[in-house]
Amino acid sequence: MSLFGIVIRQLVGNQAMATSKKVITRADWEKKLNDVKVKKEDMNKLVMNFLVTEGFVEAAEKFRFESGTEPDIDLATITDRMEVKKAVQSGNVEDAIEKVNDLNPEILDTNPQLFFHLQQQRLIELIRNGKVEEALEFAQEELAPRGEENQGFLEELERTVALLAFEDVTNCPVGELLDISQRLKTASEVNAAILTSQSHEKDPKLPSLLKMLIWVQNQLDEKATYPRITDFSTAALEDPAT
């Protein structure tokens, strides 16, 4: 993406100039930033890429209407994907599995790790709802055979079943499996697999751009004092400490 290149070239240019730790004033910095030309269309594409990958269909449609940016994927397919994601997020894993299989039966047949994680999530939901017997039966019939096929799965299964041993899960060392974050993790794994099956990037580009910004600032910190961005939600420049 051209945007990355421009920003990095600019910053590396600064690096080269600094023999000892150089101080760059706010005025100089802003002048340099103003010299960097970023095309509006590129910014728009970045936003659209984020909306599509994260599955914000309505926002994507509105953004297309307002900015004229074309999404690189059929928006209708996003709806199906979001339904799957929502089903996992709300604990309806069985429903999610059926929807994935309708979308493309190859996904779960050729991705044992994802299939195991969905089944594991099903087990977690049974335990959460206090269906102990059903949970045990499910673990034995559906998950144990996967554990036999793969040592890693077996370990994860053992961890999950350990949830049953604690009456008060707040004291359970594997209690985090019951957190909403576990659902989100599984949901995002399914989301990524569906995207890959549709030949689409599984991660939006925006977060990697942010990561790159942080990395570049860290690099630059060693060589220069400059107005850095610390609050990423506002992207405000902070005056360099002198």
Next chain:
Amino acid sequence: MPTSATSNHPGRPEGLIGRLNSANIPYEAKLKSLRDLKNQIIGNRTKKIAYLKLGAVPSVVSILSSAASAQGCIGDSREFHDSVLIQSAAAIGSFACGLDAGVKAVLDAGAFPLLLTLISHLNEKVADAGARSLKLIYQSKLAPKYDFLQEKNMEFLLSLLNSKNENVTSLGASIITHSCQSTLEQLALSEAGIIKRLVSLLGGSISQKDASLESLAAVIKGNPEVASKFMGPESGRALNLVIELIKDKHPRTRLLACMCLISIRNTSTSYLQDSGIKSTLVLVLLELLGDPGQVGDEAPFVLSSLITEKEDMQKIAFDANVIDNLCENLNSVSFQAKRLQGTFLALGDLCSELECCRDRVLDSKVLNFITEALVHDSAEVRAATCIFLKNASRSVKNLSAGKFMNEAIAVPLVQRLWDSSTPVQVAALGALCNMVVDFTADKSLFMKCGILRHLVVLSKSMESAIRVSAVWALKNLAFHVSSRCKEEILSELTSATLASLISDPEASVQEQALSLTRNLVDGTLNSVNYVIGEDGDLVHAIGKQLQSTSKAEVLIQGMYTLSNVASGNELHKKAVMTQLLTRAGNDSETLMIKSLQSSDSRLRTATVWTLINLTLPNSPDTSTRVTELWSAGIVSQLKNMVNDPCLDVKLRARMALGQLMMFGDALT
């Protein structure tokens, strides 16, 4: 699972199959059962096997069949029919996915032609489902071979590749990957313009790219003509596309791009030989070895195809620390069959030539994993482990250091001689062949494992591959050992068996049997005496084989054996004379003259050595033998050889002539 509890539960296999087969339930309920079945088996190998045993596949195929023949309905029922088609095709595809027994059941039930008709269905989703399932079937070895040489078939294939439907184009490519084997098929595909179409798919979706790379590799493999067409006038472009793809984001695409490039460079030595691409391929594969999924399972096999029999590539891989990575794989795979097999194969390739590789492997404690790998459930893993041991033990230094001499390796390895799989037996014999050479350090260990008895029994195997390796191992066992050990070998083997091995129908067995005899009679008079004995049957067997064969290797080994025998006592020498001066059948020449006139310098050398042993001046009967040799025309023959182009022959011929002349003076 307890069968008694199963029938009442709605999701249980028996009930579900019952509903699928029942004529009395509404079609809507059938559709629901179909979908249930599909959702139960996807991703679940255990369920697939359970349903296979219950005969689910024929039930599903018959539903697909009746739905397919009931086309042309309108309104609601069309949508309903399409759903039945989609669900049944998907269920069939899942049975075929990653399970050969499933593929077999699907093919036996006649699903193949039905799925083919779905591809051209107007409803894109139906076409998708049909193409996906066929694609999964074509990933199995059991899929029917597609005949490209029929014009009609080639047209159909092209129509698949030109389809707008992504799954259909991928299916076309999968058919090529599965079925393209002969040179003729490769040429036919190339002439039909398939390559151009495949290259254009390299710019498509992920699955199209992958399918196209795999088929390109299959079409080019081992066919220089097709390779040059691919590289042809506007080739740079196609090749560059593939080279770009080894840096693709998707690991599977990177792996297949490597596979495609390796297929090209292994086909012709003029492509992709620069050091840049060599090390790039090694580095990309090195990184893929660490992939936790299927790509990581397949990467060592692709690596093996890159380095096998190529010392330069092995060196590059060594320098890139590939060995450490492969060994790490052994630490972490918890013995998963496919990856273990690939890892040992690649390590075996690395150890095939370079001593530095062997040292590195042995230092990295790989041998600790051998015991378990040798008794692994999978025959492929056991065979790969033996092949690795064979190559790792190709080192005099390590053998002398006794690196392989411990019970943890020897005992399970000797047990593999009786493996249920022939390839494992052959590979184990190959490893033992190396390990028994000159194992002066601790010979008793293998003997204690009963290796001698095992080898003797295997030398009588019905499988010629096993006979050859068993005799080969016996030969190495007999290499430079004491007469007592030779006696032990021969008394276990018996000279009758040895004679019949010398006359084995397979030339490769004859060769090994002759060189085993050669090793047994090598050395002291005692050895010759013990092996040849008084009756001379063995010498006769050797002579007979030499008369009847035309294989150079057999002739050479046989002649050297005679030469060793000719160093024995007067009786032995006499037996050898008889063989040398025999004319077989309608032959006008004796074995001796024929051998001296051979175009193979090694055979000439061996024969002259035999003559030297027969005419040694200090033997009592030499003068009698010299007389016989003179009248058989030896002198004029040897005189022709004093300027032999082969230096060895030239020197030995002069030496033999000198000995003959010492006695010959008396004759003239």
